[in-house]
Amino acid sequence: MKTPFPGMDPYLEHPILWTGVHSRLINVISQQIAPGLLPRYVASIEERVLIDIPQTQRIPDLWIQRLSRPARDSLNAGTAVVDMDLEEPLVMEIPGDPIREHYIEILDRYQDLKVVTVIEVLSPINKTAGPGRDEYLRKKLATLESSTHLVEIDLLRRGTRVVDFSEQQLEAIGPFDYLVTVNRFQPGRTQYEIIPRQLRNRLPKFGIPLVAPDADVALDLQSALDDVYKDGSYMLRIHYERPCSPTLDAEDQSWAGECWLNYRQAHPELFGNAASSS
Numbered sequence: 001m002k003t004p005f006p007g008m009d010p011y012l013e014h015p016i017l018w019t020g021v022h023s024r025l026i027n028v029i030s031q032q033i034a035p036g037l038l039p040r041y042v043a044s045i046e047e048r049v050l051i052d053i054p055q056t057q058r059i060p061d062l063w064i065q066r067l068s069r070p071a072r073d074s075l076n077a078g079t080a081v082v083d084m085d086l087e088e089p090l091v092m093e094i095p096g097d098p099i100r101e102h103y104i105e106i107l108d109r110y111q112d113l114k115v116v117t118v119i120e121v122l123s124p125i126n127k128t129a130g131p132g133r134d135e136y137l138r139k140k141l142a143t144l145e146s147s148t149h150l151v152e153i154d155l156l157r158r159g160t161r162v163v164d165f166s167e168q169q170l171e172a173i174g175p176f177d178y179l180v181t182v183n184r185f186q187p188g189r190t191q192y193e194i195i196p197r198q199l200r201n202r203l204p205k206f207g208i209p210l211v212a213p214d215a216d217v218a219l220d221l222q223s224a225l226d227d228v229y230k231d232g233s234y235m236l237r238i239h240y241e242r243p244c245s246p247t248l249d250a251e252d253q254s255w256a257g258e259c260w261l262n263y264r265q266a267h268p269e270l271f272g273n274a275a276s277s278s
Helices: 015-037 069-075 131-144 167-173 221-231 250-266 273-277
Strands: 041-050 063-066 090-093 099-108 114-121 149-154 178-183 193-197 205-208 217-220
Touching: 015 041, 015 099, 015 114, 015 217, 015 221, 041 131, 114 131, 131 149, 178 205, 205 221, 217 221
Parallel strands: 114 149
Antiparallel strands: 041 099, 063 090, 099 114, 149 178, 178 193, 205 217
């Protein structure tokens, strides 16, 4: 089942949702390209652990909710309650665990599992100033100084881009919301393959480089996102009737609302009478 939009679903960029979307997308990409890698290559999902991350970079993991009276009573079980008219507080929870980022390495079985290609799906922490971004850029530099290809998939409108282009070069690309870049191993490594996308465009199908002269393995990013959307049942979890976060301009927000209305009407099996009464 596809998303309500022809390309990226901007509602999936919400900081609360993105951690799960990111994990699912890494898994789906790995599964999609796996058959095309055989017999020489295998895809391995790796983990980068970030420990000393300040709270400013933990904003995507911040969850604020209003505690209902039954929940509050259960938490206060065994505690004397003096005044039942006390104002209900907001509960703020900040995870103290390390932040874990996943990425994909394509390994060459014919060269003792040498890393051929790294595929990164960017997270908010990679695009926000701080130790998380610094660590990502350090790993990126190490990859570019090796003989490994690098693929970066940026499906987040918010934050600072991690590409090495000047403002003039970015302007020459034209307006875009999302960006895929491929840096193939070559002397100097000065060339990037760039695939920009705007909100209303389908996400691309493009080649993931391997060892020459082997042909690229195809990755259909839109198909991968659609699988994530379906498997995560995001159509039942997202409040599309509310403004998007990160925000859209008025014209795009109106367009997004129309896309959602059409989607609900097209899937009465999911929304029942709610689809016709909207």
